Amino acid sequence: MENFDALNNVRVILSHTTHPGNIGAAARAMKTMGLSRLYLINPRYFPDAQATAMAAGADDVLANAQVCSTLDEALHGVVMVAGMSARVRDISQEVLAPREAMPLLMQQTRQQVALLFGTEMSGLTNEELARCQLMVRIPVNPDYTSLNLAAAVQLVSYELRLAAGQGDCGAPEVTPASAEHVEGFFRQLEAALTEIEFLNGKHPTKLMHKLRRLYARARLEPEEINILRGILTLTTQYHGKLKQELKENVQRD
Amino acid sequence: MENFDALNNVRVILSHTTHPGNIGAAARAMKTMGLSRLYLINPRYFPDAQATAMAAGADDVLANAQVCSTLDEALHGVVMVAGMSARVRDISQEVLAPREAMPLLMQQTRQQVALLFGTEMSGLTNEELARCQLMVRIPVNPDYTSLNLAAAVQLVSYELRLAAGQGDCGAPEVTPASAEHVEGFFRQLEAALTEIEFLNGKHPTKLMHKLRRLYARARLEPEEINILRGILTLTTQYHGKLKQELKENVQRD
Numbered sequence: 201m202e203n204f205d206a207l208n209n210v211r212v213i214l215s216h217t218t219h220p221g222n223i224g225a226a227a228r229a230m231k232t233m234g235l236s237r238l239y240l241i242n243p244r245y246f247p248d249a250q251a252t253a254m255a256a257g258a259d260d261v262l263a264n265a266q267v268c269s270t271l272d273e274a275l276h277g278v279v280m281v282a283g284m285s286a287r288v289r290d291i292s293q294e295v296l297a298p299r300e301a302m303p304l305l306m307q308q309t310r311q312q313v314a315l316l317f318g319t320e321m322s323g324l325t326n327e328e329l330a331r332c333q334l335m336v337r338i339p340v341n342p343d344y345t346s347l348n349l350a351a352a353v354q355l356v357s358y359e360l361r362l363a364a365g366q367g368d369c370g371a372p373e374v375t376p377a378s379a380e381h382v383e384g385f386f387r388q389l390e391a392a393l394t395e396i397e398f399l400n401g402k403h404p405t406k407l408m409h410k411l412r413r414l415y416a417r418a419r420l421e422p423e424e425i426n427i428l429r430g431i432l433t434l435t436t437q438y439h440g441k442l443k444q445e446l447k448e449n450v451q452r453d
Numbered sequence: 454m455e456n457f458d459a460l461n462n463v464r465v466i467l468s469h470t471t472h473p474g475n476i477g478a479a480a481r482a483m484k485t486m487g488l489s490r491l492y493l494i495n496p497r498y499f500p501d502a503q504a505t506a507m508a509a510g511a512d513d514v515l516a517n518a519q520v521c522s523t524l525d526e527a528l529h530g531v532v533m534v535a536g537m538s539a540r541v542r543d544i545s546q547e548v549l550a551p552r553e554a555m556p557l558l559m560q561q562t563r564q565q566v567a568l569l570f571g572t573e574m575s576g577l578t579n580e581e582l583a584r585c586q587l588m589v590r591i592p593v594n595p596d597y598t599s600l601n602l603a604a605a606v607q608l609v610s611y612e613l614r615l616a617a618g619q620g621d622c623g624a625p626e627v628t629p630a631s632a633e634h635v636e637g638f639f640r641q642l643e644a645a646l647t648e649i650e651f652l653n654g655k656h657p658t659k660l661m662h663k664l665r666r667l668y669a670r671a672r673l674e675p676e677e678i679n680i681l682r683g684i685l686t687l688t689t690q691y692h693g694k695l696k697q698e699l700k701e702n703v704q705r706d
Contacts, residue, residue, distance in 0.1 A: 296503075438650070
């Protein structure tokens with residue numbers, strides 16, 4: 201279930217974007233994380249074939265993009281703005297990591313909020329900075345800070361999705377077997393290992409302990425226990441068959 | 454301060470990548486997060502002008518990329534593989550979100566570890582899946598799951614970077630065995646299971662797959678592999694002894 205109301209109230213505002221491919225890639229990044237409201241302040245080229253190509257299946261996000269001529273227009277009705285800053289600036293301002301900032305932004309999504317991204321080369325202008333309640337910086341390699349615009353949109357949208365409580369990756373979970381089921385397996389294992397004289401040595405308890413530790417870490421499922429016990433049963437039956445043939449041959453002596 | 458040793462031990466493996474631009478964009482994404490070791494399994498086009506263009510300043514990552522012809526080559530010496538899965542599959546396997554999985558991967562970075570990304574259209578093959586100890590799925594909008602390959606690399610590298618900064622959680626650590634050590638065990642296991650006719654049935658591959666899954670989850674340590682192989686060796690020797698006695702009795706007839 202998507203948290204439709206919350207994510208629908210988040211605008212992604214790209215200011216003075218130079219490369220139309222970045223607009224398309226940003227639209228795709230937004231949509232993968234459940235965002236749809238794209239605002240463009242004076243993009244150099246838009247609409248543009250490169251934007252459409254990079255958007256892949258997110259052309260609906262592009263088609264509904266609001267093209268604005270001023271920051272005021274893009275921020276109309278917005279109650280909280282999180283600005284993305286790549287650089288350390290003169291005027292010291294508290295800057296948060298996306299993981300800290302996005303939950304704060306999500307708290308306000310009963311109303312309109314915005315993520316504001318500056319132009320590719322120089323980031324946010326002082327005018328844009330002045331309108332932000334939150335400054336956000338993505339932690340990057342200090343020796344190479346060249347995060348692509350669409351990549352930044354992807355990371356922040358992802359953090360927003362997690363903050364919205366939509367972080368479930370929809371994965372099947374492991375269902376561990378019950379204690380008695382597991383113990384039954386260990387009893388059979390110990391018996392089989394004793395039979396083949398793996399456990400007749402110096403440290404039988406220690407070895408069983410190590411095997412227990414291994415299988416405990418795997419958190420065995422019921423079906424897996426059935427497979428393992430099936431292997432042990434067949435091993436023992438195979439031994440039995442060999443012994444029986446041996447015995448019959450001895451008797452025929 | 455970068456945690457150089459740890460991030461230097463992380464390989465990003467891209468398997469059978471179709472679009473060279475994605476390779477370049479992935480290199481850039483890696484470098485922004487402090488990763489540098491790129492492995493390419495049979496890329497359709499590489500080197501390629503588009504890859505270089507998309508890499509921006511990460512051309513050193515491209516220049517040092519290892520082009521491999523097999524998965525074994527790319528995984529040589531690797532002790533833990535995290536595979537990126539976009540799809541829900543038949544054989545249910547525990548799948549973690551990047552935020553859960555990357556700290557587990559970071560714990561093993563005193564040795565080589567790998568992030569494995571499948572081809573753009575269809576993701577990881579079953580052969581590739583079988584080699585992963587961790588399955589990772591990025592939470593996405595269920596109505597639009599079309600995450601670009603380089604965007605996925607960006608998100609997972611970011612989570613890895615955050616996990617690298619979180620330090621040690623103080624939990625006892627598992628030191629996993631290398632890929633080739635693990636494969637040696639699986640070969641011996643398969644041979645032994647074939648001998649006792651556990652694997653003569655309808656679904657030998659499926660059963661081996663399930664066993665691989667179980668042991669992948671356990672993240673076998675070298676000593677544990679030695680124990681398991683010791684069990685298999687003794688089982689086989691015991692069979693041999695019984696068969697030899699049988700043979701001698703038959704000859705005495």
